[in-house]
Amino acid sequence: MSFLRRLMSIPTGAVGLVLLAAIAAAALLAPWLFPGDPLRIAGPALLPPFSDPALPLGTDRLGRDVLAGLFHGARTSLIVGLAAAAASILVGSVVGTIAGFAGKLVDEALMRVVDAFQIVPGFLLALAFVSVAGGSLTTVIIAIALSSWAQPARLVRAEVLSIRERDYVAAARVIGMHPLEIAFKEILPNALPPVLALAAVIVAAAILTEAALSFLGLGDPNVVTWGSMISEGRNVLRAAPFLSVIPGIGLVVAVLAVYLVSEAAGEALGRGGQR
Amino acid sequence: MRRALTLVRRRAISAIPVLLIVVVATFLMLEAAPGDAVDAYLLSSGGGDAALAASLRAQYGLDQSLLSRLLLYITALGRLDLGWSVAFERPVLALIAERLPTTLLLMGSATALSFGLGSLLGVVAGGRPGSFRDRVLSIGALTLYAIPGFWLGLVLVLVFSVSLRWLPIAGIETIASGKHGLARAVDIARHLALPVAALGFIYLALFLRVMRSAMAEIWRQDFVLAARAKGLTRRRIVWRHVARAALLPVVTVLGLQSAGMLGGSVVIESVFAIPGFGRLAQEAVAGRDAPLLIGIILTSAVLVILVNLVVDLLYAVLDPRIGASEGAA
Numbered sequence: 267m268s269f270l271r272r273l274m275s276i277p278t279g280a281v282g283l284v285l286l287a288a289i290a291a292a293a294l295l296a297p298w299l300f301p302g303d304p305l306r307i308a309g310p311a312l313l314p315p316f317s318d319p320a321l322p323l324g325t326d327r328l329g330r331d332v333l334a335g336l337f338h339g340a341r342t343s344l345i346v347g348l349a350a351a352a353a354s355i356l357v358g359s360v361v362g363t364i365a366g367f368a369g370k371l372v373d374e375a376l377m378r379v380v381d382a383f384q385i386v387p388g389f390l391l392a393l394a395f396v397s398v399a400g401g402s403l404t405t406v407i408i409a410i411a412l413s414s415w416a417q418p419a420r421l422v423r424a425e426v427l428s429i430r431e432r433d434y435v436a437a438a439r440v441i442g443m444h445p446l447e448i449a450f451k452e453i454l455p456n457a458l459p460p461v462l463a464l465a466a467v468i469v470a471a472a473i474l475t476e477a478a479l480s481f482l483g484l485g486d487p488n489v490v491t492w493g494s495m496i497s498e499g500r501n502v503l504r505a506a507p508f509l510s511v512i513p514g515i516g517l518v519v520a521v522l523a524v525y526l527v528s529e530a531a532g533e534a535l536g537r538g539g540q541r
Numbered sequence: 542m543r544r545a546l547t548l549v550r551r552r553a554i555s556a557i558p559v560l561l562i563v564v565v566a567t568f569l570m571l572e573a574a575p576g577d578a579v580d581a582y583l584l585s586s587g588g589g590d591a592a593l594a595a596s597l598r599a600q601y602g603l604d605q606s607l608l609s610r611l612l613l614y615i616t617a618l619g620r621l622d623l624g625w626s627v628a629f630e631r632p633v634l635a636l637i638a639e640r641l642p643t644t645l646l647l648m649g650s651a652t653a654l655s656f657g658l659g660s661l662l663g664v665v666a667g668g669r670p671g672s673f674r675d676r677v678l679s680i681g682a683l684t685l686y687a688i689p690g691f692w693l694g695l696v697l698v699l700v701f702s703v704s705l706r707w708l709p710i711a712g713i714e715t716i717a718s719g720k721h722g723l724a725r726a727v728d729i730a731r732h733l734a735l736p737v738a739a740l741g742f743i744y745l746a747l748f749l750r751v752m753r754s755a756m757a758e759i760w761r762q763d764f765v766l767a768a769r770a771k772g773l774t775r776r777r778i779v780w781r782h783v784a785r786a787a788l789l790p791v792v793t794v795l796g797l798q799s800a801g802m803l804g805g806s807v808v809i810e811s812v813f814a815i816p817g818f819g820r821l822a823q824e825a826v827a828g829r830d831a832p833l834l835i836g837i838i839l840t841s842a843v844l845v846i847l848v849n850l851v852v853d854l855l856y857a858v859l860d861p862r863i864g865a866s867e868g869a870a
Contacts, residue, residue: 278680397574398571503695521689525686
């Protein structure tokens, strides 16, 4: 609790937390505030914002409620961002621990795979994967995790290498613990903190990648996302620029909130550590 | 010079297994897709019977086993043959060679803009860490860093093309304008201004932040104290001592961000309808064109390796303490 208070005492942290809380609330409350399918037709097409109290932010080309889309889109962005980051950190931690702990040939082989994944542009990889596996929320999450697990893997490996030679690991060996047990019970938990510091950046990147994928029309067609709303609004960019601008502001606010909190968290945990 | 050659040779050798992994992984991934290029081709050309599909598959070698096709592909790669694009009915290598220069121009300009302006503003912010202008620039950079490039592109189009009508809305140059020489260069520059800004601004924020935080670290070091004790002016300390030492981490980021920028160009080229490498990737995805997509992924991997090699060579020039033996692929 004291950490949260420290975070709130830093101005950027307070702003970030408030913004993040607002977006999380929008995501959680979306099904109650805007029940039913946000993709259904709610009114006349291309209604400008602030002209109808029932549809405060207006409607798109097909007469869909923009505000409802914005709320449900927050839900999609947060789900994809958190799930993809969790998956990428999980895979990265397991691979990094095995590489760092096993050493020698296993390490060499795994690190070459990590190299391969870091050298191919992540967005291209995600694009190719979604095109192969089809656009659904799950495949988008897997695609983003696939394009971002290499960085945590490298970081965990470096940590594991430094922890491996500590005395308590030697002690665990002496009492006859299974190597896998040592790796995942003794070493990994101690290697995690710097990776968790990276988590916020991975979440933010995942939200941006998801938006870019659905902007290109490769997301789940049955789910509202901010990226697909921007892409849809682009068709009437001259006549109704608000359709593209509004969901974009949602994206910027969400990503900025994550960055602000992560910056302030680095500051609250003491200087350094955070780039 | 000899050190540089050693570095190049070592990098080339270590790149081979990594590129092989890229090829095999991409090949297997695209293989797992339901349907192949013949299906996509028949769908787009209005269909055909099973006999036509079978003869097309035989023609493209799609009826052979997975392993034999993979081996065939890799041996062909050894001869720099990237295969045949089904969607474009042209060799993959020729297609990529045709599209790549545009994207390199886009990426090069965006890198120059973001690196130049970003590190300059980083020096301004890092010149006095914790000052008002540092706070403003840092928060501004963080906000800029949170903006999706494609959306920034759309907003720039709205402002500069739709409202102000200063710059063209899309494309790489005016079609059939008959312009030559300088007039043509100006035309291309006008078309590239917005996409370069949309792609570069995000990295500008990145360079600014890295420069700034590196400088904040260096201010605390002894040699800065020594420079102060010598009575040097603050401006001289900032530029000649602190900023110069802080340039190294910024140059590292220059190599690290190349993959990200290549990925970003896919979306930016789609926003501005630029017929480049990124757009080709999207067309390959749409056309289910596996050979083209593998070729694109492999080319981008090679490109990223090359950029990192150049950055490492630059690094060795900037910091004589660093030998060619250091740094991994």
